[in-house]
Amino acid sequence: MSVLIIIDQTENQIKKSSYEALTYGVSVAHQLGTNADALVLGTVKDNLSELGKYGIKKVYTISNTILNIVDAQVYAAAIATATTETGANILIFSHNQTGKAVAARVSARLQAGIVTGACSLPDTTNGFVVKKTVFSGKAFANVSINTPIKIIAINPNSFHTSFKEGIADVSELNITVASPKIKVIEVNKISGEVPLTEADIVVSGGRGLKGPENWGILLDLAKELGAATACSRPVGDAHWRPHHEHVGQTGVQIAPNLYIAIGISGAIQHLAGVNRSKVIVVINKDPEAPFFKAADYGIVGDAFEIVPQLTEAIRKINTNA
Amino acid sequence: MKILVCISKAPDTTAKISFKDSNTKFEEAGVQWIINPYDEWYALVKAIELKEQDTNTTIHLITVGESDCEPIIRKALALGGDEAIRINVDSNDSYYIAAQISEVAKNGNYDLVLTGKETIDYNSSSIGGMLAELLDMPYISLATRVEVEGNTAKVSREIDGGEETAEVKLPLVVSCQKGVAEQRIPNMRGIMAARTKPLKVSEPITVTALTSIVNFDLPPAKANVKLVAADNVAELARLLHEEAKVF
Numbered sequence: 001m002s003v004l005i006i007i008d009q010t011e012n013q014i015k016k017s018s019y020e021a022l023t024y025g026v027s028v029a030h031q032l033g034t035n036a037d038a039l040v041l042g043t044v045k046d047n048l049s050e051l052g053k054y055g056i057k058k059v060y061t062i063s064n065t066i067l068n069i070v071d072a073q074v075y076a077a078a079i080a081t082a083t084t085e086t087g088a089n090i091l092i093f094s095h096n097q098t099g100k101a102v103a104a105r106v107s108a109r110l111q112a113g114i115v116t117g118a119c120s121l122p123d124t125t126n127g128f129v130v131k132k133t134v135f136s137g138k139a140f141a142n143v144s145i146n147t148p149i150k151i152i153a154i155n156p157n158s159f160h161t162s163f164k165e166g167i168a169d170v171s172e173l174n175i176t177v178a179s180p181k182i183k184v185i186e187v188n189k190i191s192g193e194v195p196l197t198e199a200d201i202v203v204s205g206g207r208g209l210k211g212p213e214n215w216g217i218l219l220d221l222a223k224e225l226g227a228a229t230a231c232s233r234p235v236g237d238a239h240w241r242p243h244h245e246h247v248g249q250t251g252v253q254i255a256p257n258l259y260i261a262i263g264i265s266g267a268i269q270h271l272a273g274v275n276r277s278k279v280i281v282v283i284n285k286d287p288e289a290p291f292f293k294a295a296d297y298g299i300v301g302d303a304f305e306i307v308p309q310l311t312e313a314i315r316k317i318n319t320n321a
Numbered sequence: 322m323k324i325l326v327c328i329s330k331a332p333d334t335t336a337k338i339s340f341k342d343s344n345t346k347f348e349e350a351g352v353q354w355i356i357n358p359y360d361e362w363y364a365l366v367k368a369i370e371l372k373e374q375d376t377n378t379t380i381h382l383i384t385v386g387e388s389d390c391e392p393i394i395r396k397a398l399a400l401g402g403d404e405a406i407r408i409n410v411d412s413n414d415s416y417y418i419a420a421q422i423s424e425v426a427k428n429g430n431y432d433l434v435l436t437g438k439e440t441i442d443y444n445s446s447s448i449g450g451m452l453a454e455l456l457d458m459p460y461i462s463l464a465t466r467v468e469v470e471g472n473t474a475k476v477s478r479e480i481d482g483g484e485e486t487a488e489v490k491l492p493l494v495v496s497c498q499k500g501v502a503e504q505r506i507p508n509m510r511g512i513m514a515a516r517t518k519p520l521k522v523s524e525p526i527t528v529t530a531l532t533s534i535v536n537f538d539l540p541p542a543k544a545n546v547k548l549v550a551a552d553n554v555a556e557l558a559r560l561l562h563e564e565a566k567v568f
Contacts (some may be wrong), residue, residue, distance in 0.1 A: 070459040070480075072450060097448070097480055100438075100496075104450030108416060114532030116331035116445045125463070129535055132445050138338045141443070142535040149460075179368035181459040182351045186486040201568065223423040225568055237498075243499055244465075244479070249441055250358050253498060258567035267336045272441075275540075279565045282546070292546050297560060301551030314568065317561055 003029040004088035006054070006079060008098040012045045016198050017094035019161040024154050025053035025092035027121055032090075033281070033282065038168070039073065039082050042067035042231065052168035059170045060086060062071050064177040071180035072272040076105035079177050083110060083149065095153040096197065103153045110125070112149035119158050119276075136249045136272035156197055157255040163263035196245065201258045202277075204247060206232035206265020206270075208284060208303055212240035217307040218262055224311050224318065230254070232264045248273035262303050266291020283307065322367045322375060322469065322491075324486070325426055326402065327436040327448060328384045330393040331357040331411075334441065344536045347442075356393050359437025362496035362504040363401070367467050368435055369401035370502055375469075383425055385418045398515035399507035405518065411527040415443075418453035420528040422499055423503050426456055432491040433474065438498040447564050449496035458492050465500030 003023035007018045013073060014026040018286050022038060029036035034315035036049050037058040048059045062078055073192065073247050079102065083091060091106065093099035095116050107114035120131035132150055133294045145151075170286045196202065203222040205215060229245060236246035247254055249269040263281045271294050274280065292298050299306055332338070333353040341348045356365070364381070371380040382405040384394050394405045396471030408421045426434055434456070439446040446462070465484060466477035474493050477486040477500075507515075549557040561567050 060479075072462065073454065073458075076450075076454060080510045097463060097478075097544065101450065101460065104415065104445075104447035105454040105460065107447070108419065108451040108454035109533070110505060111416075113334050113445065114415070115532065116447055131538070132444075134537070136441055136444060137330075137339045139340070139541070140538040140540070142538070144535050145531070145535050146533060149529045162565065182461065182487045184485055187480070187483065188485070189483035198481070237511050244484075248501065249385060250362075253444075256563065258565070266347050272334070279561070279567050281561070292548075294543060295546040296544075296565065297557060298546045298552065299551055304484045306551060306554055309554035310558060313555040314562075316555075317558055318568075 001034050001259060002086065002088050003032070003034060003090045003092060004083060004086055005036060005038045007038050007040040008094060009042055009044050009068070009097065014042060014044055015094070015096065017096045017156040020054060020159045021092050021154060022051065022054040022163045023225065024121070025317065028090060028092065031121060037086060037088070039047065041078065048170045049167050050280045052166035054165040055166065056168045060173045061169045061235045062173050062175050062177065066177050066180055067182050067239045069182070070101055071182040072101040072105050072303055074178050074180050075102045076109055078175055078177055078273065079106050080109045082139065082173055085173060085175070089149050091149070091151045093153040096156050099153045103151055107151050108176040110122045110149050110181050111147060112151050113145035113309065114151040114153065115143045115145060116153040120150045122152070128237060133276065136253065138272060155255060155276070172281075188289040191305060194228040196228045196230055196247070196252050197254055199223045199254070199256050201227035201257045202230050202247070202254055203260045203262070204230035204232070204264060205241070205262045206264030207234050214304070215241070217311070219231065221260070221307055221311045221314070223308045224314050232270055261291055262307060265289045266294060322370065322432045324371065324380045324431060324433045324435060325358070325431040326365050326368050326380060327384050327422055327434070327452075328360050328365065328382050328394060328397050329357040329388060329437070329440045329497035330354045330384070330390050331441045334358070338539070340537045344538065345534070346380050347537070354393060356438045357395055357440045359439060359498060361397065363398055363499065363501040364401065364435035364437050365397055366505050367497055369492065369505070371402065371469055378395045381406060381429065381431070383408070385412050385421050387409060393509045395515050396507065398506060398518045398520070399511040401511065403549060405521050407520060408525050409522050414530040414532045415445050416451055416532075417445035417530040419448050419455060420447070421525055423452050424526050425457035425523070426452065433469065433473070434458070434492070434494045436494070436496045438496045446496070450493050453494035456494065458494050459489050461489065462485065462496045464495045464497050465501060467495055467497065467501055467534055468557050474531060
C-alpha cells in the first residue's frame with residue numbers, strides 16, 4: 001500500500017503542476033500512514049533525488065524517450081504496470097492536459113475509481129471521499145471512491161507546494177513501453193508567454209476594450225506583473241485575441257492567485273471559468289456589471305485611463321521592493 | 322467512414338445551481354436542458370463537417386439517459402446525424418457511462434468516436450479516455466482541430482503553453498473543444514428530418530460504478546467587493562501588494 005504520484009514533464013522538465021501533485025500526494029500518504037513515491041515518465045533533466053525534499057521516499061523512473069510525448073494509450077499501459085509493480089493503491093495526477101489524456105484511461109484499465117478536478121484532501125472518516133469542483137466551479141461534489149485502487153486528479157493551482165529537506169531513492173522500473181500510435185508532426189509553443197493554466201497572475205480583457213488595437217495597455221500591465229493574458233468569449237470569437245486565450249465555461253478554466261478583468265461584464269459563463277481565482281479585480285465603467293458581485297477589489301471607471309495608471313503604480317512598488 | 326458522437330444533456334449555462342434532498346441531488350426544477358456545449362458545438366458539428374466532405378460517411382449519436390433525454394437527442398439529430406441510440410438508464414459515474422457506450426461502440430465498427438472535452442455539469446473530462454481504453458483505441462484529448470484523410474486523422478491538441486499536431490491511424494477516440502468546429506443552429510429542414518430519423522432505445526448492460534456522489538456543497542458567499550475610487554488607482558496597487566499580497 002502506497003501513494004504513487006505521476007510526474008509530468010514539458011520539454012524534459014518537471015511541470016509546476018506536478019510539484020503540486022507531489023505535495024498533495026505526500027499529504028495523502030501522511031494522512032493514511034503510508035509512503036508516497038513518484039513515477040517519472042520519459043527523460044527529464046531535473047535532479048530526481050531532490051524530489052525527496054517534497055517528502056518522497058522513492059522515485060521510480062521509466063526513462064524511455066517514447067514517453068517524452070504523451071500518447072495516452074502508451075502512458076496508461078505503462079502507468080498501470082508501474083502501479084502493479086510498486087504495489088501502489090492510490091494514484092495522484094494533476095488534472096492538466098496530460099492528466100486529462102491519461103488518468104481516465106488508467107481508471108478504466110485498472111477498474112480504479114477516479115475523481116478528477118479534486119480540490120481537497122480525501123476525507124477518510126467514512127470511506128474515501130474527495131471533494132471536486134462541479135458545474136464549472138459553481139458547486140462542489142463530495143465523491144466516494146469505492147474501489148481498492150483509487151485515482152485522484154487534482155485541479156492545477158489549487159494546492160500550494162511545500163518542501164523541506166530530504167533525498168529520494170531513484171530507481172528505474174524495467175517496464176516495456178509499447179510503440180506509440182500517435183505520430184507528432186508539429187509542435188507550436190507560444191514562446192515567451194506564461195501558460196494560462198499555470199499562471200499565478202492573469203490579466204484579461206473584454207469587449208470594453210473596444211478593439212484589438214487597444215490591447216497594448218493590457219499587455220503592459222501583464223508584463224509588469226509577469227502575468228499571462230486572457231480574454232472573454234466575444235473577444236475570442238471576434239478574433240481580437242487568439243482563441244486559446246478565451247477563459248470561461250466553454251473556454252479555459254483557470255485558478256490563478258490574481259485575476260484582473262478589464263472591460264468584462266462578468267456573464268455567468270465567464271465567471272464559471274475564473275471563479276476559482278483567489279483574488280479577483282474588476283475594472284469596468286458600468287457600476288452595475290455583474291462581475292463586481294464576484295470581485296474582491298474593483299474600480300468603476302474608464303479602463304483606458306485606469307489601466308496605465310495601475311501599471312505605473314505597480315511598477316513603482318516593484319522598483320522599490 | 323462511420324462516426325459515433327457521444328451526446329450528453331447538461332443544464333443550460335445560465336441555470337441556477339441548487340440541490341435538494343439534504344444536498345444529495347441536483348435540483349432539476351426550473352432547469353432548462355441543453356446538449357452539452359462541447360458535445361454539440363465541437364464533436365457533433367465536426368462529424369457533420371466530415372460528412373459534408375465525404376458523403377459516404379455515417380453519423381450515429383449515442384446518449385445514456387432516461388426518456389427525458391429524448392428532446393436533447395432529437396435536437397442533436399436536427400443538427401445532423403443519421404440515427405441515434407439511447408441507452409435507457411439514468412446516468413451514473415463516468416465509468417458506468419463509458420462502459421455502456423463502449424458496449425455499443427465495439428459492435429459498431431466505428432472509425433472515429435467523438436466526445437466533448439467535458440460536460441459542463443460534472444466537468445470530469447473522463448468519458449473519452451475511458452472509452453478509448455475499453456475499446457483499446459488511441460485517444461487524443463482536448464483536440465482543437467480534427468481532419469481526416471483516408472484512414473489517417475490529423476489532430477491538433479492543447480498542450481502546456483501551445484498546441485501539438487499528430488497523425489494517427491483510425492480508429493480513434495477524440496475529445497473536442499473550441500477550434501474543432503464552428504457552432505451551428507438547426508434549420509427547419511433539419512428539425513423536420515429529425516422527426517423521422519431512427520432513434521433506437523436499448524437497455525443497459527450490467528456495470529458496477531466505481532464511484533458515487535455522497536453530497537454537494539455550494540461555495541461560501543463572497544464578501545462584498547472593495548471598491549477603490551477611479552482617481553486613486555495607486556491605492557488598488559497598494560491593496561493588492563500589502564493586503565492581498567498577490568504580487
